[in-house]
Structures are given as C-alpha cells and as structure tokens.
Amino acid sequence: MADYDDDVEDMAEEAKKQQRCKQISRQIKDLYQQCKFKDIREVILRNVLIIGRTRTGKSTIKDLLIDPTKVQSELTMVSETKGPVFTSFVFPNASLLLNIIDTPGVFERGNQQEMIRSDEAIMKAIVQCVNLELTKFHLVCFAFSMTAGIQRDDMDALKLFMDRLGPEVSLNACLIKVLFTNQIKTDCHMEMTETMTITSQQERLMQEIQQIFYSKEQKKATFNDKEPKERNILLVGRQKSGKTTFAKMLENPRKVCDELAIFSQNESIEIERIKTTNPTLLIKVVDTIGLNDYQNPNEQLQWIREQCIDHRIRDFHLICFVISITDGFHHQDIDYINYMTKNFGENIEHNLCMIITRCESKTESQRKRCYEQLANDTKFRHVIHLFKQGIHFSGALNYDDWNLGNHSLRDQFLNVHHYREKLLDLMDYDIRAYTLTVQNVTPMHLSVSPSSDPQTDNIDEYIVLIADENEYVVVTILSH
Ligand SMILES: Nc1nc2c(ncn2[C@@H]2O[C@H](COP(=O)(O)OP(=O)(O)O)[C@@H](O)[C@H]2O)c(=O)[nH]1
Numbered sequence: 001m002a003d004y005d006d007d008v009e010d011m012a013e014e015a016k017k018q019q020r021c022k023q024i025s026r027q028i029k030d031l032y033q034q035c036k037f038k039d040i041r042e043v044i045l046r047n048v049l050i051i052g053r054t055r056t057g058k059s060t061i062k063d064l065l066i067d068p069t070k071v072q073s074e075l076t077m078v079s080e081t082k083g084p085v086f087t088s089f090v091f092p093n094a095s096l097l098l099n100i101i102d103t104p105g106v107f108e109r110g111n112q113q114e115m116i117r118s119d120e121a122i123m124k125a126i127v128q129c130v131n132l133e134l135t136k137f138h139l140v141c142f143a144f145s146m147t148a149g150i151q152r153d154d155m156d157a158l159k160l161f162m163d164r165l166g167p168e169v170s171l172n173a174c175l176i177k178v179l180f181t182n183q184i185k186t187d188c189h190m191e192m193t194e195t196m197t198i199t200s201q202q203e204r205l206m207q208e209i210q211q212i213f214y215s216k217e218q219k220k221a222t223f224n225d226k227e228p229k230e231r232n233i234l235l236v237g238r239q240k241s242g243k244t245t246f247a248k249m250l251e252n253p254r255k256v257c258d259e260l261a262i263f264s265q266n267e268s269i270e271i272e273r274i275k276t277t278n279p280t281l282l283i284k285v286v287d288t289i290g291l292n293d294y295q296n297p298n299e300q301l302q303w304i305r306e307q308c309i310d311h312r313i314r315d316f317h318l319i320c321f322v323i324s325i326t327d328g329f330h331h332q333d334i335d336y337i338n339y340m341t342k343n344f345g346e347n348i349e350h351n352l353c354m355i356i357t358r359c360e361s362k363t364e365s366q367r368k369r370c371y372e373q374l375a376n377d378t379k380f381r382h383v384i385h386l387f388k389q390g391i392h393f394s395g396a397l398n399y400d401d402w403n404l405g406n407h408s409l410r411d412q413f414l415n416v417h418h419y420r421e422k423l424l425d426l427m428d429y430d431i432r433a434y435t436l437t438v439q440n441v442t443p444m445h446l447s448v449s450p451s452s453d454p455q456t457d458n459i460d461e462y463i464v465l466i467a468d469e470n471e472y473v474v475v476t477i478l479s480h
C-alpha cells in the first residue's frame with residue numbers, strides 16, 4: 001500500500017514537472033517571439049559578379065532589388081571610378097542570400113594611354129573577392145547601357161576578363177541591358193485615350209511641332225539678299241556621343257533621331273552641307289569616326305587631320321568636342337582634349353567648344369547644375385579655359401518618346417529649337433577660322449575604322465560567348 005501511495009505521489013510530481021516544463025517552454029517561446037532575430041533560418045547562397053563600365057547602371061541594378069519603385073537621382077556629368085563594392089541582400093521569402101560584387105574599375109583603362117589595357121583592375125577585383133572568401137560565382141553579369149552601347153573596348157576587356165577567370169565563366173554569364181526611360185513616358189502613356197492611337201497622336205504632335213517651328217521662323221525672318229556666310233564645323237568625340245544626330249538636328253530640328261542601336265555603325269568621315277536661313281549660313285559639317293579607347297588617340301586625331309586635308313577642308317570656324325549627357329564626362333576625355341591641343345596646335349582653343357548632347361528634356365536649372373559640375377570638377381577645371389567658344393547643349397526629338405506618341409515631344413522640340421538657335425547665332429559671329437597646317441601630317445594609312453580589324457570584327461561571336469543561351473535581362477529604370 002505504501003508502495004502504491006509512493007507511485008501515485010511520484011506520478012503527480014512527474015505531471016507537475018511536465019506542466020512546469022511546458023510553462024517554461026511557453027515562456028521561452030513568448031520571449032523569443034519578442035526577439036527581433038526570430039527569423040533566423042537556413043538560406044541559399046548566391047554570388048553575383050557585376051562587371052561593366054562606370055555609368056552603365058550597375059549600382060542602380062542593386063537599388064532595383066531593394067526598391068524597384070525608386071526614382072533614380074539625377075545624372076551627374078562626372079563619374080568617379082571606384083574600387084570593387086561588395087553588398088549582401090537577403091530575400092526572406094526565397095530564403096536567399098545574394099552577394100553582389102560591383103566592379104566599376106574593370107572596364108576603365110590604366111593611366112597609360114599608349115597601353116591598350118592593363119589588367120590591374122581585373123586582378124584587384126579578383127583579389128578583393130578572394131579576400132572576402134568569395135571564390136565561386138553563380139552569375140557573372142556584364143552590364144551595358146543602351147546609350148553608350150557595346151564598344152570594341154568592352155570586347156577587349158571581356159576577353160581579358162575571361163582569360164583571367166577561365167573560359168568556363170561563360171557558362172554562368174549573362175548580359176544585362178540597362179534602359180533609362182523617362183518617367184514622363186509612363187504618365188503620358190496612361191493619358192492616351194483608347195480611341196487615340198499612337199499614329200494619330202504622332203501626327204497631331206508633328207503638326208503642332210511644325211506650327212511652332214514656322215511661327216518661330218517667321219518671327220525671325222528678315223529681308224536678306226546677302227550671300228550666305230560659309231562656316232566649317234568639325235565634330236570630334238566618342239562613338240555614340242551624338243555627333244551624327246547633332247549634324248542632322250542642325251539641318252532639321254523637327255527630325256526624330258534614329259533608334260538607339262547597341263553597336264556603333266561602321267563609319268567613315270562624312271561631310272554634310274547644311275543651308276540655314278535666319279541666319280543665312282552655308283555650313284559644312286565634318287562628322288568624324290568616334291574616338292574610342294581602343295586606339296591611340298594621337299593616331300586617330302592625325303587620321304582625322306589627314307582626312308580633312310584630303311577633302312580640302314582646312315579652315316574650321318568651330319571645332320566641337322561632343323559628349324553625351326547620359327555617358328557623362330570621363331577623365332579620359334581630358335586626355336583627348338590634351339591630345340587635340342597637342343595634335344592640332346594650341347591655337348585650336350580659339351575655335352574649340354563643347355557640345356553636350358541628349359539634353360532635349362533638360363530644364364534650365366538642370367543645365368546649370370551640369371555646367372557647375374563640370375566647372376567644379378578637379379580635373380576638368382584645368383581644361384575648361386580651352387573651350388573659348390563655350391559649352392553648349394544640344395538634343396534631338398527622342399525616338400522612344402516619338403514611338404509612344406508622348407506629349408513630352410513638344411517640350412523637347414522647344415528645347416531643341418532653343419539650342420539650335422543659340423548654336424546658329426554662335427556660328428553667325430565672325431569667328432576667325434582655325435587653319436589646319438600640313439606640317440606634321442605624315443602620310444600614313446592607318447586603319448582606324450572599327451570594321452577593319454579582322455580579330456575583333458565578329459562582334460556576334462563575343463556576344464554568344466558571354467551571353468550563353470542568349471540570356472537577356474532587361475532592366476528598366478525610372479530616370480529623374
Ligand atoms: N534623344 C537623343 N538621342 C540621341 C541624341 N544624340 C544621339 N542620340 C542617340 O544615340 C544614337 C547614336 O548617336 P550618333 O549621332 O550616331 O552618335 P555618333 O557615333 O557620335 O555619331 C542615335 O542613333 C540616337 O538614338 C540626342 O541628342 N538626343
């Protein structure tokens with residue numbers, strides 16, 4: 001009996017203990033609920049390497065992962081090349097940890113202009129990854145912006161990159177195309193009623209633009225039976241900086257620019273003859289092949305000089321260094337400017353001006369900010385005085401906006417017309433022409449045409465190599 005009583009007592013004690021345990025466990029759970037680290041769980045690790053030039057939107061791709069509704073800040077004129085940047089992202093729903101290594105310097109050249117490329121930046125990026133114990137990449141993304149396109153220089157950098165990482169890297173490679181679209185585009189698109197098709201919207205816009213153009217021209221019209229003033233203009237600048245579009249805009253500001261292409265067209269020197277009324281000018285525009293990082297700028301400039309002399313154009317009233325606001329001012333551009341003064345002679349500065357293209361949607365305050373950024377840049381400050389004919393803006397009716405029948409085209413035209421007026425006034429002044437001398441021009445048959453190098457000619461081959469299985473990720477970013 002005593003044994004039985006003991007057993008009952010033990011059982012009761014045991015039940016009490018269990019109850020107490022349950023209570024404590026509940027309390028621990030309650031406490032844990034209040035703890036902010038309660039979501040600790042296993043995650044899948046993914047390492048992504050983003051490569052590409054500066055200003056191709058690589059950092060913006062990262063922003064996009066966090067908040068795709070974010071409107072990007074305004075484009076700056078000058079970009080700084082930074083070292084590799086490492087960021088980790090956690091996606092709780094997908095139990096994913098994403099490590100992104102952004103390597104801006106890889107596609108920028110070393111200091112020595114004569115060297116085609118140093119792989120110092122690539123090695124630096126690799127060392128940084130190893131230091132972070134990141135030795136495996138699930139994805140290697142090559143980002144390029146539609147406005148700058150893919151240049152031959154990029155191909156060289158990619159080739160070098162693959163040499164360093166091994167060809168198997170292409171199995172994990174993809175191509176990211178970054179499009180900067182105007183915020184206004186979406187607004188206007190929504191405004192369009194169902195009955196108003198894009199075509200009729202385009203027709204209406206063009207009529208409106210024609211009317212504005214004629215009324216502006218009429219206001220300026222004066223009786224003038226004088227012979228037109230002859231002006232020669234030389235356009236120099238990077239590939240896709242907007243030189244050809246600028247010449248077309250001078251001829252006809254109502255023209256919608258061509259659609260952006262990824263690759264630069266094969267070009268040779270083109271000479272456009274443009275006749276304008278108000279003021280009455282006969283402008284000969286020498287549109288050159290774009291300067292590119294791939295070639296020795298000295299040779300390129302010398303070739304341009306020879307071509308001009310071959311075409312019997314030696315006197316230039318304006319020598320325009322063309323840069324696009326979307327690509328900004330690179331510090332390599334300073335080298336080009338210095339090479340220009342060296343190659344063409346110091347007195348080029350009396351006729352030198354800068355044209356900043358793709359500004360059709362920029363307001364006056366934006367243009368002012370852009371100018372201030374240039375004037376305050378530590379490096380550009382030293383060459384700004386060379387642009388004795390000033391820094392000017394230009395633009396053209398944007399193809400994408402036209403394609404969607406956007407109302408913004410009207411305001412774009414007002415800006416473009418204003419820029420053109422100022423530029424024609426500049427050309428109308430009696431500027432003393434700069435004369436190209438034959439001195440120092442040694443006859444040489446350089447092949448600076450991008451199409452003439454058989455080794456890097458087959459662009460498609462490289463794309464297939466990098467974008468295995470033709471994988472495209474299209475990222476659309478709202479611009480400011
Ligand atoms: N919206 C806009 N697009 C431009 C402008 N300039 C150039 N583009 C675009 O950039 C592309 C390349 O420009 P292009 O004039 O051929 O450059 P180039 O290589 O310097 O002659 C054009 O086809 C246009 O799509 C501009 O002022 N405004």
Ligand SMILES: [Mg+2]
Pocket residue numbers: 243244245267287288
């Ligand atoms: Mg061109």
